[in-house]
Amino acid sequence: MKIFASPAQLAAAVGTEIGVGDWTAVEQHRIDLFAEATGDHQWIHTDPERAAAGPFGATIAHGFLTLSLLPVLAQQVYRIDDVRMGVNYGLNKVRFPSPVRAGSRVRARIALTAADEIPGGLQLTTLVTVEIEGSEKPACVAESVSRIYV
Template sequence: MKVFKDLNEFAAALGSQLGPTDWMEISQDRVNLFADATDDHQWIHVDPARAADGPFGGTIAHGLLTLSLLPHFSHDLYRVEGITLAVNYGYNKVRFITPVKVGARIRARGEVTEIKQLDGAVQATTTITVEIEGSEKPAAVAESIVRYIA
């Protein structure tokens, strides 16, 4: 994990490479809980028997489940000290490139791709790539925007 001691150090971090994080296994239980939370019970996510004969050879995680793990991965990639608050401002250019099969392990890498100085704050865009163990193509790539307030 990269630790930035304050907003000034973080503001100078443009282009910094972050990570990778530790691997995380995507279990069927996690996928089922996400399906329950979002009311998205499509069979490719929650019916292993039917999904075994489907296009992916088994159940896969929801793309939005992968996206919802970005705050977790971001906390493992870096931390900014000396702030009072960090606020998720949103995402740009979210792409789900490769399905994450249940049982696969994923991790994230990041790059600080934009820094904007604001009055008493810094707004940072970090491009986060979620990798799948053993896959040449990533699961997802998204630009995460966070405001850090002094």
């Protein structure tokens, strides 16, 4: 994990890869809980028997489940000290190039592309690539926007 002592130190890293996180398992139980929370019970996510014969050979995580993992995956990559709070501000672009099969492990590779001053802090834009262990194609590529306040 990369630790930035201050927002200014982080801002100096614009244009660089901040780091790569640890592998995190995406198990069927997590997929089922996400289906329950969102009401999306499509068989490719929740029916292992039917999904085994489907286009992906197994159940897969919802794309939005993969996207929802960004905060926890990012916490493994970096931390900014001397910050009062941080909030998600949105996303500029999101793509899901490859499905995440149940039981797979994913991690985040994060590059800081912008750090713009806002009243009371910084608006950060990061390029987050969610990698799948053993796969050349990523599960998700997202341009994430967050705000930190000092």
